Amino acid sequence: MSQQPPVRSTGSPPPRPDASMSLLTNVMDHALDDGYAEATARRAAEGGGLPRTLRAKLGLAAGLVLAAAVVTVGAAQTQISAPVVAKEREELIDRIKAETTAVERLEEDIEKLRGEVGERQRAALQEHGGERGGLVALLSGATDVTGPGIKLVIDDAKGAAEGGGGPREGGGFSDTGRVRDRDMQRVVNGLWQSGAEAVAINGQRLTALSAIRAAGDAILVDNRPLVPPYTVLAVGDGKRLSTRFQDSADGRYLHALEENFGIRSGISAQDRVNLPAAPSLIVRTAQPRTSGAGTGDGQGTADTGKGTS
Structure with missing residues (x-):
């Protein structure tokens, strides 16, 4: 069995192992755009980015001084206005606390007045309710x-x-x-x-x-x-x-x-x-008495039908 001689390539050289990644290779080899490279070279040939004439240097210095002055004035105004803002904030907090205390006192007064009104309504119901006074008080929740x-x-x-x-x-x-x-x-x-x-x-x-x-x-x-x-x-x-x-x-x-x-x-x-008794007794309709006590005529009445919605 005869042995074949090795085949020798006479054409182009073998492809690179990274030939399938030509786009990535191009990006890595040309990381800097040609336009940027030309601009950088031109700026280096002209002496860099700093101004060369005296007028340009003075203009740059004036701009820097103006910017520093603006920053300094702003900082000074902030320091001056800080105590004023803090004082206004404290005054606002004090006003809120005072108003909150006033509201709490008014709520306590309202609850106290509601209790007094309820007690008087219950007393009137028991006094003028006649024979049905106890039943009406029970059904209306006027008593415990x-x-x-x-x-x-x-x-x-x-x-x-x-x-x-x-x-x-x-x-x-x-x-x-x-x-x-x-x-x-x-x-x-x-x-x-x-x-x-x-x-x-x-x-x-x-x-x-x-x-x-x-x-x-x-x-x-x-x-x-x-x-x-x-x-x-x-x-x-x-x-x-x-x-x-x-x-x-x-x-x-x-x-x-x-x-x-x-x-x-x-x-x-x-x-x-x-x-307990109901917090407040609501009387829907009331009529003046027209006869003696204990008859139950014309007494203040409330809806006593059972049912809750």
Whole structure:
């Protein structure tokens, strides 16, 4: 078997290993543009970038002096105005503190006057209410109430702050396992319908004119925010009231919230519960008395129908 002699190339030399990277090679070999190189060489031939004539040198010096003067004047003005700005700031802070103190005093006066008005309204209701005075005072929330009843505690689902609980159907929002204002409305109305004589949530007495609303995730009762867990106290026959509420549509609604969304609740009969009076007594209509005391004619009246919206 004959051996072939090695083949010798007679054409062009073999290609460079980096022939496929000609663009990168060109960039590395010509890092500086030719125009920049020519400008640099021309400037070096003319003696550099500094002015050569006396007039040019004087102009450059004048420009530098002017720039230094502007900077110096600005710094001086800043130092001069700094105490003035600090003084104005302190005066503004003092004014804010004074106005805040004045507002707090006015709020305290308002609360004091509201308390006085409420006490006088309650006294007038008891004095001129006649035989129905006690009942009207009870239903309108004008007086505190003590007696047997139930205690219902409702709380958000575990992990509600992290967004658990799943969507609530028909709510128009994604539920986070929180108790909503509409849930408290149904619970309170269910207690009224089950025979409760007086109801309070977290120490906030409810009347026929009370409103349960929402502000973000917070529940408001008469514009006062409540914090979970929500403790609902109701005066009435404890065992009977508890049974009737749990068998009602609103009681089953609360049970469905617990089963489907993890909202926690517990109800128990109590031998004695204490409910405070409502913060203020609202009288919608009033008429002058036309007969003797104790008849109940023409007494100031308030809407005492049960129901919370």
